[in-house]
Amino acid sequence: MDSFRAELMLLRRRAATWVLLAIAILMGIFFSYVLPYTVYRGGSTTSSNFATGLSPLLPDRLVSTLLGGFPFYFGMLTLILGALAFGSEYGWGTLKTTLMQRSGRTRLLLAKLAALGVMLVVFVAAIFVVGAASSVAIGLGEGAALHAPSLGDLARGLASGWLILAVWALFGALLAILSRGTALAIGVGILYGLVIEGVVAGFGESIRLLRDVSQVFLRTNAYSLIAPLQTGSGSAAAGGPGAFSGPYLDASHALLVILAYLLVFGGLSALLLARRDVT
Amino acid sequence: MTRPAAGTERLRSMTEPTTMERQGAAGLTAVLDGHERPDAADLVIETRGLSKRYGGGIVAVDDLTLQVRRGEVYGFLGPNGAGKTTTLRMLVGLVRPTAGSARVLGQPAGSTEGLARVGAMIENPAFYPFLTGRGNLDVMARHAGVSLERVEVVLAQVGLSGRADDRFSHYSMGMKQRLGLAAALLKDPDVLILDEPTSGLDPEGIAEMRDLMRELGRGHRTVLLSSHIMGEVEQICDRIGIIRQGRLVAQGTLDELRGRPELRVRGTPIARARSLVEALPYVEGLQARDGTLVLATDPGRAAEINRRLVLGGVEVLELTPVHATLEEVYFELAHAGHAGHAGHAEHVAGAVSHG
Numbered sequence: 142m143d144s145f146r147a148e149l150m151l152l153r154r155r156a157a158t159w160v161l162l163a164i165a166i167l168m169g170i171f172f173s174y175v176l177p178y179t180v181y182r183g184g185s186t187t188s189s190n191f192a193t194g195l196s197p198l199l200p201d202r203l204v205s206t207l208l209g210g211f212p213f214y215f216g217m218l219t220l221i222l223g224a225l226a227f228g229s230e231y232g233w234g235t236l237k238t239t240l241m242q243r244s245g246r247t248r249l250l251l252a253k254l255a256a257l258g259v260m261l262v263v264f265v266a267a268i269f270v271v272g273a274a275s276s277v278a279i280g281l282g283e284g285a286a287l288h289a290p291s292l293g294d295l296a297r298g299l300a301s302g303w304l305i306l307a308v309w310a311l312f313g314a315l316l317a318i319l320s321r322g323t324a325l326a327i328g329v330g331i332l333y334g335l336v337i338e339g340v341v342a343g344f345g346e347s348i349r350l351l352r353d354v355s356q357v358f359l360r361t362n363a364y365s366l367i368a369p370l371q372t373g374s375g376s377a378a379a380g381g382p383g384a385f386s387g388p389y390l391d392a393s394h395a396l397l398v399i400l401a402y403l404l405v406f407g408g409l410s411a412l413l414l415a416r417r418d419v420t
Numbered sequence: 421m422t423r424p425a426a427g428t429e430r431l432r433s434m435t436e437p438t439t440m441e442r443q444g445a446a447g448l449t450a451v452l453d454g455h456e457r458p459d460a461a462d463l464v465i466e467t468r469g470l471s472k473r474y475g476g477g478i479v480a481v482d483d484l485t486l487q488v489r490r491g492e493v494y495g496f497l498g499p500n501g502a503g504k505t506t507t508l509r510m511l512v513g514l515v516r517p518t519a520g521s522a523r524v525l526g527q528p529a530g531s532t533e534g535l536a537r538v539g540a541m542i543e544n545p546a547f548y549p550f551l552t553g554r555g556n557l558d559v560m561a562r563h564a565g566v567s568l569e570r571v572e573v574v575l576a577q578v579g580l581s582g583r584a585d586d587r588f589s590h591y592s593m594g595m596k597q598r599l600g601l602a603a604a605l606l607k608d609p610d611v612l613i614l615d616e617p618t619s620g621l622d623p624e625g626i627a628e629m630r631d632l633m634r635e636l637g638r639g640h641r642t643v644l645l646s647s648h649i650m651g652e653v654e655q656i657c658d659r660i661g662i663i664r665q666g667r668l669v670a671q672g673t674l675d676e677l678r679g680r681p682e683l684r685v686r687g688t689p690i691a692r693a694r695s696l697v698e699a700l701p702y703v704e705g706l707q708a709r710d711g712t713l714v715l716a717t718d719p720g721r722a723a724e725i726n727r728r729l730v731l732g733g734v735e736v737l738e739l740t741p742v743h744a745t746l747e748e749v750y751f752e753l754a755h756a757g758h759a760g761h762a763g764h765a766e767h768v769a770g771a772v773s774h775g
Contacts, residue, residue, distance in 0.1 A: 154548075
């Protein structure tokens with residue numbers, strides 16, 4: 142418990158954590174509300190794919206609208222957070238200093254992951270709070286009726302969002318442990334998340350080979366996990382950032398795949414941390 | 421007749437590896453150290469055949485058998501790349517040995533139980549740059565499972581209380597070293613392992629750190645200090661081990677390593693001087709070099725030897741007690757050639773006997 146508190150303190154005191162959260166919030170507001178609202182108000186789009194109405198921007202569609210960003214840009218940001226949380230320990234040499242106390246490698250990993258998990262709760266909550274404020278502001282501005290999303294949807298949305306961020310953060314952590322640093326981990330992670338996952342997500346519906354392999358890819362499963370909570374066109378379905386053309390999988394299958402990824406990423410991280418020398 | 425000097429024999433016996441290998445770990449202390457194997461309860465750090473090999477055939481530590489006793493300040497000397505830091509890393513569990521074993525306070529090295537009573541600073545002190553000194557110690561105290569009150573105690577102990585709220589990234593090298601030492605002291609450890617703690621410090625900082633280490637080494641605490649600063653080791657350490665190419669080549673107290681003092685004699689005629697001193701029963705060894713005689717004998721007999729030489733018709737030009745410095749011993753042992761231990765021991769013996 143003490144190690145967990147120490148790790149949480151580190152994440153709290155680190156400016157990069159809050160910078161990433163600020164970026165996440167800004168991106169969330171921009172892509173989920175500002176950009177679609179601008180399009181709605183001005184109709185200034187040449188793409189029929191990105192046409193949007195007012196309803197996705199109102200509070201009752203909060204969960205649906207916000208969740209579209211989790212498999213993509215929110216995920217990329219938490220990949221960076223995970224890579225920084227673990228990779229910096231190598232860069233600064235603090236892993237050595239910490240391990241010379243008596244925490245033990247597995248205990249340290251669990252403490253770090255637990256702290257990261259708590260910080261992701263803060264991320265998800267902050268994104269939803271700011272998203273809710275944005276949707277209320279738009280609703281008030283447009284004189285629309287304001288209805289809160291159902292508590293069930295909200296809870297499932299928060300949980301799904303956290304799970305998606307957790308798997309990306311853990312992927313970042315694994316890459317950091319693997320490369321014993323941050324730079325390569327973030328570079329490879331973003332390259333994978335944007336290019337590999339992007340190609341699969343973008344063409345998965347139209348190319349048979351990609352359609353088959355996409356069933357094990359993170360973004361496909363993440364979008365499939367949130368699909369039951371999405372109604373109408375979110376930014377993903379509408380051709381915005383992180384556009385996803387499918388295929389959509391069964392949500393329970395997606396949940397199992399994501400949980401399996403969590404286990405694999407966590408297990409590999411523990412194995413590498415336990416077996417390798419710290420120099 | 422030239423008899424080998426007693427000091428030479430002493431050093432030869434301390435460094436004779438073939439005997440070490442024959443006798444194995446149990447005999448190592450006796451051979452290297454000139455003492456009987458200490459009681460197991462007195463051994464705070466003990467390695468047996470400890471080895472670390474990396475890929476590409478790199479041998480960092482090779483069959484190292486080391487024993488550090490309770491309450492002593494043990495100096496671990498060796499040139500860069502000799503395997504000191506790797507050994508220390510293995511003692512705290514950062515690096516896993518490829519062969520052999522290491523125990524600290526009776527526990528396997530790096531185990532949670534063992535680390536609970538061990539404080540260490542390996543290489544440069546590494547902390548979170550965005551935290552203050554106090555913040556860093558708070559984090560380490562939580563990981564160590566000690567009360568946060570210890571943070572203030574160790575800050576005061578290393579003289580960093582006044583700058584504890586500065587960020588680590590703003591610290592000078594000396595302050596960083598102090599913070600590293602403070603972190604090592606958080607657990608009020610029974611064993612303190614310090615790897616070149618004065619590295620990068622200015623002379624004033626070195627002196628302060630040396631005083632601090634001397635203070636820390638008092639009482640029951642055992643200190644294993646890695647260094648290649650002779651003065652530091654000479655002034656602080658009770659016993660010294662010298663490592664070369666991953667192997668322990670000598671171990672003992674400062675006096676044991678330096679060997680017995682000898683007498684250097686210059687006089688004319690040198691042949692007459694030589695025949696006179698050779699006849700003296702208390703001269704245990706004699707070597708001649710460049711017109712100088714080096715006698716293996718008690719320097720307290722200098723006056724008596726002088727009288728004999730003068731009465732024997734020798735004009736005595738110089739009669740000087742000679743004692744090998746730790747630096748001389750170190751250079752001979754740590755930087756000897758690669759011809760193997762036996763040849764190396766001969767080399768050292770010769771060098772020391774020549775004063």
